[in-house]
Amino acid sequence: MTGVWRAVVHVLTGLPVGLAGAVRTLLVLPVAAVRPGALRAVAARRTAVQRGRFAALLGVEIPEVTAPGAMGRQVAFHLLALPIGVIGFAVVGGAGSAGLGFTALVVRGDVRAAAGVALLLLAAVSAAGLARFDTVLARRLLGPNPAEALAQRLAEMARAREQAVAAAAAERRRIERDLHDGTQQRLVALAMTLGMARGALPDGPARDAVTDAHQQAKDVLAELRGFVRGLYPAVLDDRGLDAALSGLVARLPQPVDLHVGLPGRCPPVIEEIAYFVVAETLTNATRHAAATRIGVTVVRDRDLLRLAVTDDGAGGAAVRPGGGLHGLAQRVASVDGTFRITSPPGGPTEVEVHLPCGS
Amino acid sequence: MRVVIAEDSVLLRAGLVKLLTSGGIEVCAAVNDADGLLRAVDEHRPDLALVDVRMPPTHTDEGVRAALTLKRRRPATAVLLLSQYVEERYAAELLTGHTGGLGYLLKDRVADVDEFLDALRRVAAGGTALDPEVVAQLLARRRTDPLRRLTPRETDVLATMAEGRSNTAIADILGIGRHAVEKHVNNIFAKLHLTPADTDHRRVLAVLHYLDHVERA
Structure with a gap:
């Protein structure tokens, strides 16, 4: 029953809302050619009012549309809303009030009361029908068309993906920072205390035990250091890709021909992905492929960051589901980059990655 | 010998004070950031500043920048930098123009008490102490x-x-x-x-x- 009342109120309010919308639209329509902004502003404002009316009275959400091409449709709706409002008000208001009047005759036993009930029913049915028609029209004209809806959905998904990638990166930075400020500092203090204890102890089993503990603490520190730098190299933030890659290459057991030509910086997410692409492919080249000559080139070509890692190792590397290269390819794809690897058996292996680097 | 310490970890700062004191070195001030370091050096005129690389407010390279400022303003003051990782880039920046009275060591090295104090004295005497890992990185390139x-x-x-x-x-x-x-x-x-x-x-x-x-x- 409440549905009928909602429909009735919706149809009745259609007249004042439709009238206001049509008048405002008509006022700016003649000057639309010289002041298109005014028409756009009115269309947007009236669309917001109508969306609010549909949501509050019918509980219907008309999706918002951001595409500029939707303005013409919205203007059409606001103009159509006036005749629809007039017809709705006349039919529902007329049949309803007449129906109420006749129905009141029932107290006098007048048979025309039956006609009153029929008029009330007509008012209810036409209100429901008109509300449904209005809703269909509003969805068509005020909301996005299928192509716009798809484009909007795609844009939303791209934004969500960007946020997910950024959130994962922020999380790695946070963990790195926590370990650096907490665990690593405490371990250094522990190792230092053990070092002092060892120095103070005379030769004997106690000193031997402390010496062992001291060595173990130092080993854990070294291991943790490698892990934490692998998680996120802090130097990437404050000195950029060139410095982080220099440090990475310098830590490898064999020489790498590193060429970095990077005017300016790329967005942090891109720098991080570029860093890990080079780190992972260098690990593959040195650990699995037993390469002797490795070249890394990182250059910026306008809005594109081009990475190339080549080695003369065993080759035969492929992107396998769940493998390290697969993970890299996914990370590159997550920012709309491209990942290409050629690695015939016997080598050489070439990994080429392009990442967007718009400022 | 007189030393100023800049280290933001409370635990490690206390540990370093204890370590240096036990080695007969006077610690005139122990501060927790780069600004505090520069003020303490102006006030106490130490022989050496022992400086953590990552300090407030940004926790990135405050120590490196403070060391460069210090070396420019007071070339006679020795600086020994400590860090959880050594980066070739920082080493290169530090070594440009200043090599005397300069050290750059992994924090781990403080665990080997005697060797660390040796390195510290060497730097204070105008020498150089580069972490073996820094040297390896510089040579690798x-x-x-x-x-x-x-x-x-x-x-x-x-x-x-x-x-x-x-x-x-x-x-x-x-x-x-x-x-x-x-x-x-x-x-x-x-x-x-x-x-x-x-x-x-x-x-x-x-x-x-x-x-x-x-x-x-």
Whole structure:
């Protein structure tokens, strides 16, 4: 029953809302050619009012549309809303009030009361029908068309993906920072205390035990250091890709021909992905492929960051589901980059990655 | 010897004060950031500043920047930087122009108490103390240049030398004779086109200047 009342109120309010919308639209329509902004502003404002009316009275959400091409449709709706409002008000208001009047005759036993009930029913049915028609029209004209809806959905998904990638990166930075400020500092203090204890102890089993503990603490520190730098190299933030890659290459057991030509910086997410692409492919080249000559080139070509890692190792590397290269390819794809690897058996292996680097 | 400490971890700062004091070194101030460091150095005029690289507010390279400022304002004050990781880039920046009274060590090294205090005294005396890992990184980058002509043994000697060691110490560490070390050192200078100098310190300077030159080339 409440549905009928909602429909009735919706149809009745259609007249004042439709009238206001049509008048405002008509006022700016003649000057639309010289002041298109005014028409756009009115269309947007009236669309917001109508969306609010549909949501509050019918509980219907008309999706918002951001595409500029939707303005013409919205203007059409606001103009159509006036005749629809007039017809709705006349039919529902007329049949309803007449129906109420006749129905009141029932107290006098007048048979025309039956006609009153029929008029009330007509008012209810036409209100429901008109509300449904209005809703269909509003969805068509005020909301996005299928192509716009798809484009909007795609844009939303791209934004969500960007946020997910950024959130994962922020999380790695946070963990790195926590370990650096907490665990690593405490371990250094522990190792230092053990070092002092060892120095103070005379030769004997106690000193031997402390010496062992001291060595173990130092080993854990070294291991943790490698892990934490692998998680996120802090130097990437404050000195950029060139410095982080220099440090990475310098830590490898064999020489790498590193060429970095990077005017300016790329967005942090891109720098991080570029860093890990080079780190992972260098690990593959040195650990699995037993390469002797490795070249890394990182250059910026306008809005594109081009990475190339080549080695003369065993080759035969492929992107396998769940493998390290697969993970890299996914990370590159997550920012709309491209990942290409050629690695015939016997080598050489070439990994080429392009990442967007718009400022 | 008088030292100012800048380290933001409370635990480690207390530990360092204790360590230095136990080694007979006077700690005039222990602060937790770069601004505090510069003020403390102005106030106490220490022989050496022991500085953490990552400090508030940004926790990135405050220590490196403070060290460079300090070296510019008070060249006579020695600076020993400590960090959880050593980065070749920071080393290169630090070594550009200043090599005397400068040290850059992994924080882990404080665990080896005696060696750490040795390094600290060496730096305070105007010497250099580079972490073996820094040296390895600096050398790794230069395997395509004249350093490539060095034999593995000569590279070991150069790396140990860059840590600020004397010939006797190098001989001990590498387990070879002092005369062998001298021969290697002469070969290194010959291959790098450097004129051998008299003292260990000037020798290190020459090597580091050479490395620095290659860095910029």
